[in-house]
Amino acid sequence: EVQLVQSGGGLVKPGGSLRLSCAASGFIFSNAWMTWVRQAPGKGLEWVGHIKSKTDGGSTDYAAPVKGRFTISRDESKNTLYLQMNSLKTEDTAVYYCTKVGGIHYWGQGSLVTVSS
Amino acid sequence: SYELTQPPSVSVSPGQTARITCSGDDLAKKYVYWYQQKSGQAPVLVIYEDNKRPSGIPERFSGSSSGTMATLTISGAQVEDEVDYYCCSTDSSTDHWVFGGGTKLTVL
Numbered sequence A: 001e002v003q004l005v006q007s008g009g010g011l012v013k014p015g016g017s018l019r020l021s022c023a024a025s026g027f028i029f030s031n032a033w034m035t036w037v038r039q040a041p042g043k044g045l046e047w048v049g050h051i052k053s054k055t056d057g058g059s060t061d062y063a064a065p066v067k068g069r070f071t072i073s074r075d076e077s078k079n080t081l082y083l084q085m086n087s088l089k090t091e092d093t094a095v096y097y098c099t100k101v102g103g104i105h106y107w108g109q110g111s112l113v114t115v116s117s
Numbered sequence B: 001s002y003e004l005t006q007p008p009s010v011s012v013s014p015g016q017t018a019r020i021t022c023s024g025d026d027l028a029k030k031y032v033y034w035y036q037q038k039s040g041q042a043p044v045l046v047i048y049e050d051n052k053r054p055s056g057i058p059e060r061f062s063g064s065s066s067g068t069m070a071t072l073t074i075s076g077a078q079v080e081d082e083v084d085y086y087c088c089s090t091d092s093s094t095d096h097w098v099f100g101g102g103t104k105l106t107v108l
Helices: none
Strands: A003-007 A010-012 A018-025 A033-039 A045-051 A060-062 A070-075 A080-085 A094-101 A111-115 B009-012 B018-023 B033-037 B044-047 B061-066 B069-074 B084-090 B097-099 B103-107
Touching: A003 A094, A018 A033, A018 A094, A018 A111, A033 A070, A033 A080, A033 B097, A045 A070, A045 A094, A045 B097, A060 A070, A080 A094, B009 B018, B018 B084, B018 B103, B044 B061, B069 B084
Parallel strands: A010 A111, B009 B103
Antiparallel strands: A003 A018, A018 A080, A033 A045, A033 A094, A045 A060, A070 A080, A094 A111, B018 B069, B033 B044, B033 B084, B061 B069, B084 B097, B084 B103
């Protein structure tokens, strides 16, 4: 059974940093493209960025609003995906989801990130 | 930037067929995925790769795609289907995922 278990959300001040983690199981992690998606309160879904599978080179790409501030990485030894968020803004307040894409998509349970002074 | 367009709302009576559309220039080249989202919960995939249904999703959910338009069809809509639905696809030039704005389905 595919499982994505997230951790690391919370309250942070504007300009601060936070790292989200997503522990994966039930599939070959190194073969999977992984993405982060967020949803601001009362709003729709927004793609944040992705990281290709290790077998496809492991490169990353980001949505314009987060490029240069957010970094997606993966640790194959721990089957874990990360989202490092720096220089956070109030508009980054959202629930963040990690997802496994390719064929059937699987989602984590979500992590609430609140950026407020 | 690439956009997917959905109607903000769709209304049907219980037992009727609900159709939610999603339009985008690249849909002829890229797969469409459909999500159902209940308030306060993570989205649930109901259709993947245009017309495939994951296990556990009721047969009344189906998908189709033709040209620049994709459609999620709920045959015999039930009261519990009254939630938000999002389409999702990729921008063929950037490989960035894009979501539609979401459609609130009302069944009454």
